[in-house]
Amino acid sequence: MKNYQLTIKADDKQVVLERILQVTRYRGFLISGINAKVNTGTNVGTIELMVRSERSIELLVDQINKLIDIKEVKVDNSASQQSIA
Amino acid sequence: MTTEKKLTGGGLLFNVLEQHGVEHVFGYPGGAIMPIYDALYDSNVEHFLCRHEQGAAFSAVGYARASGKVGVCLATSGPGATNLITGLADALADSIPVVAITGQVATAAMGSDAFQEIDIFGLSLACTKHSFQVTDINDLAAVLHQAFAIALEGRQGPVLVDIPKDIQLAEVNGCLDHLVNLKNKVKLPPANVGSAIALLSQTKQPILYVGGGVGMANAIDELRAFAKTTGVPSVSTLKGLGTIDPTDENYLGMLGMHGTKAANLAVQECDLLIAVGARFDDRVTGKLNEFAPNAKVIHFDIDTAEINKRRVADAAILGDLKVNLPALAIPLSIIHWQEKCQMMKTDFSWDYNHPGESIFAPAVLKEISDNMPENTCVTTDVGQHQMWAAQHMLFDDPSNFLTSGGMGTMGFGVPAAVGAQVSRPTDCIIAVSGDGSFMMNVQELSTIKRFQLPVKIVLIDNAKLGMVRQWQDLFFNGRLSETDLADNPDFVMLANAFDIKAKSITKKSQVTAAIEEMLEHDGPYLLQIKIDAQDNVWPLVPPNTANDKMMEST
Structure with missing residues (x-):
């Protein structure tokens, strides 16, 4: 089981957080933690998502990137680490 | 407006x-x-x-x-x-x-x-x-x-x-000035053309694995030109049927769980798999880590998330197929491989010999396919009849074969035929259904009646949930569970209740005349074809098994 930290930038649109969480669960990633805030000036939300899975993080990044309201998905390699399940 | x-x-x-x-x-x-x-x-x-x-x-x-x-x-x-x-x-x-x-x-x-x-x-x-x-x-x-x-x-x-x-x-x-032009917001990485050309230059035994994405990308001409220029033998997914000209000598038919023996054996032997608008679906690959075990992979797609999802690509070609396919269409020297594939296609061609008087669904569907008008659109439901239609009917365009591929939704066929007939009012539309699936959206006969849509329904009736019954026989020790539909309604009477002409046949000797009558009828028509409940779909790759270990009989 590997831990990953994603930083996601998204338009502040309806249910964008639900969409991210639904894709994360469906694609086989467990959520360890989440922080979310919106810049009301730019209407861009920033979501920090801590997840863990046996699967490659690229599979999740590609799927989140497909969501219409997503602007950017980055994997924070310094915060991602391998752990014993 | x-x-x-x-x-x-x-x-x-x-x-x-x-x-x-x-x-x-x-x-x-x-x-x-x-x-x-x-x-x-x-x-x-x-x-x-x-x-x-x-x-x-x-x-x-x-x-x-x-x-x-x-x-x-x-x-x-x-x-x-x-x-x-x-x-x-x-x-x-x-x-x-x-x-x-x-x-x-x-x-x-x-x-x-x-x-x-x-x-x-x-x-x-x-x-x-x-x-x-x-x-x-x-x-x-x-x-x-x-x-x-x-x-x-x-x-x-x-x-x-x-x-x-x-x-x-x-x-x-009533302002109407809001037309939106989206650009693909996912920035696609550059196509790995150099790697793909290198793989094509080295291959001795390539296979072109054609999926539904080609038709969706309106790139059928480009795909056919690629196949012709390279000469690469091709196979198709369920949703890709019709993309390659089915009479192409290098076309081996559908691959996967109910694919042709030639297609599956060729894929297993290939050294380069060129996937185009296809997604390595589990019904295609069988046991994934034994699928095309010796092959490098070139993967053409529009969806970044499909690359490396189920099979790692040695060269990913993301983007518009209409642009990318011509860029890689180079002649290859693969005559011996072509000959081997053509020989397999001949050696493992379909056998329509079927003893007895009971009707053999594959032969009926082939006869319909041979006699239906040009540009006929066939829809199917889901189950044995669907696989028989995919195996034994020939299509020259994927828009002429509408079947629920990914979801495998029973009840799809008749309402999909309604939509197809509305969009193409002068074309012949045939819904191939099974008795289980047909009952799932049987109310749409009323839509056919209301709008006098001349949809033809071919109802392959074994009074069973045939595909589930087949699996129960093969993989659950014959413990048949809730797959008997012997209490189906009288389908002819049911169709007549919706003012739809109908006929039921039970013997081989009735088939040719019944097909002719259905195709010549100027209006909706239901042809119920009763078949032996024990007939199975062959070949069958058992679950979690490599595609070259298909079953061909019980």
Whole structure:
């Protein structure tokens, strides 16, 4: 089981957080933690998502990137680490 | 089309639909969508009343697949909306552009457990490409334009727009200047052309693995030119059937669980697999880590998320197939491999010999295929008849074979045929169904009757849920569980109740005349073909087994 930290930038649109969480669960990633805030000036939300899975993080990044309201998905390699399940 | 005067939200909806060239919609009215149905009265859009919202959704899917246009369906809130879900899931799995409009309770009542209120916006997340809920009338036009753009952009798919009743009634200017041009927002990495050319230069035994994405990308000509220039032997997925000319000497047929022996053996032996608009679906690959075990992979797709999802690509070619396929179409020296594949195709060709008088479904479907008019569109349901149709009928374009591939949805065939017939009124439309599937949306016979659609229904009837029965016999020690349908209704009488001419046949000697009568009939027709309940679909790759270990008989 590997831990990953994603930083996601998204338009502040309806249910964008639900969409991210639904894709994360469906694609086989467990959520360890989440922080979310919106810049009301730019209407861009920033979501920090801590997840863990046996699967490659690229599979999740590609799927989140497909969501219409997503602007950017980055994997924070310094915060991602391998752990014993 | 009104552009200046005040409109209701409902009126605006139809103006935007017309702006996007929508001529036909499929739906079912109800309380929370009544303002939209009222506005329908004044629009030029033709509405096809289906007899269940699931039928409306599948008709929209069939319409889209047969025509290449966006399919549109309407439903009311609550159960109307939830009844669309299976159709939307089907469209998502097969990447079909559909726009679904649902009525919602008024915004003031939302969240109060109002009558016929359901959170369809929330439910839509897992079964649409994208969805919207309109809470401000001033957003409605832009949302609708976005819905059409998203449905068609990149990898196509279904979009749902949920419109509360007060938004449908609210007044708005009839401004129509909000057409949206989306660009693919996922930045595609550059195509790995150099690596792909190197792989093509080295290959001795390549296979072209053709999926439904080629037709969706309108790149059939480019794909056929690639196959001709390279000479690479080809195989097709279920959804890709019709993309390659089925009479091409290098075409080996469908691969996968019920694929041809030649196709599966060639894929297992190949040293280079060129996947085009295909996604290494589990029904294609069998045991994944034994699929094409010695092959390098070139993967063409529009969807970044499909690259390396199930099989690592040695060269990923992301982007428009119409551009990328010609860039890699180089002649190859693979004559010995071509000859070997052609020999396998000959050695393992279908055998239509079938003892006894009972009707052999593969032979019937081949005979229909051989005799149906040019540009006939065939829809299927799901089960044994679906696989027999895929194996034994020939199609020259993927828009002429509409089948529920990814979702495998029973009940798809008849309403999809309704949509196909509406979109192509002068073409012959044949729904190949099974007795289990047929009963799942049998109410759509009423839609056929209402609009006098000349759909032909070929009902392969074994009084069983045949595919499940086959698996119970093969893999569950013959413990048959809830697969007997001996109490089916009299299908001829049932069709007649909808003013549909029908005939039932049970013997081989009746087949040719019955097919002729059906195809010559000027109107809807149901041909019930009773077959032996023990007939199985062969070959069959058992679950979690490599594709070269197919079963060919019990």
